[in-house]
Amino acid sequence: MTTLTIAAAQSISIAGDIKANISRHLQFMQKAADNGVQFLVFPELSLTGYERPLARELAIQPDDDILRPLRDLAQQAGMVTVVGVPLIASGRDKIFIGALVLQTDGTIGVYTKKHLHPGEDAVFTHGEGGPPVFVQDSKVALAICADYTHPSHARQAAQSGAGIYAAGALVTDHGYPSETALLAGYATEHQMLVLLANHGGATGGWSPTGRSAILAPGGRQVVAAPGLGDTLVVATRDSNHWTGTVIPV
Template sequence: MTTLTVAAAQSISTAGDVHANIARHQRFIMAAAEQGVQVLVFPELSLSGYERGLAAQLAIAPDAALLQPLRDLTREVGVTAVVGMPIRLSDDSPVLIGALVLAADGSLAVYSKQHLHPGEEVAFAPGAGGAPLTLGDDTLALAVCADFCHASHAAAAAEVGAGIYAAGVLITEGGYAADSALLQGYAREHGMLVLMANHGGATGGWESAGRSAIWAADGRLLAAAPGVGDALVIARRQAAHWRGDVVPVKHV
């Protein structure tokens, strides 16, 4: 089994300031590259913040020039980044919660959140999901927050052969125990590595719990951020064994 390194980017988003958030994402991608990370997953709506009231004006096409600096950087340093952004698939289409795969080979793939939280329907429409990522012999399936609250979503990922299930989320302290238990349960039930990338600070009027985490395929916690703040939560596979690590990311 080949070596593989994946990570959750526990990042703090500035409300509606996409340019500032792109700069922060660039720092995360550089830090991930220094750690040998191959796939880096950011929280839900990481580039805009979880700002429902701003989603319509901020929504972009997945291939918008705005994201070219991030795409150039991922190709330059060899890190595939999954970033969160409100998207429109055409000029007259509804706004979706997107997870955009900016691949290290320069390609672009789109995942859109399938299951909305109550209240999100005022700003967003349900999306159609997206194809899993192929990483050599590994398959990684994506989820965005409420998607993982539906057991059928994780089960569908397992059915297509995903060995990794990666969710970009916004989870508050009040929901953390139940949500993390659900994700840990999927790891054990389906024999998948499960990654959860949570926001590192408050966003959209919600206080994030932070504590992004990765569980091994037997449900064992590999690594978790100790609280809020900018951090990389990393899982490395060598000789078929996974180990976890947490690395703070300095904000310049």
């Protein structure tokens, strides 16, 4: 296997301020690129914050020009980057919790959250997931928060041949033990590397726990953030062995 470096961007979102969040995303991306990261994942709705009342106002289409700086840096750095944002369907009648995959050739892939938490369906529509992402010789399956609470979601990812299961999320202290136990179970059962990118600070009235983490196939924790704050959680595969580090941003 070739060397591969991936990272969870544990970022703090400014409520409803896409431009400010893009600026902060660019700082994360540059720091990641400077550390050799080839695949970077931000938390759920990272570009807006988890602001359900503002979602319709803030929702954009995948090709919105406001994303151009992010697209350009992903291409320049040769780093596949996944960012979270509310997405508008054609006709503006449906809003999805989305993850945009900024590819190294300048194109954008789209993933929409399939499984919604209670209450999210008052604003958002159930999505359809999305295609796998390819990074080096690895096939990556994406998830957004509640998606991974459904074992069938991870099972389908494994059956598709994905070796990495990467989730952007909003996880609180209350939910963290059970959700990370689920993710560790997937890493063990399906022999997939599992990445969790959590928010690094309060958003949408919720208090995330941070502690973004990367688990090796088999369930061993490679690396995790110690708590809250703007942090890169980085893991590198060399000769089929994963090592990790935490880098403040």
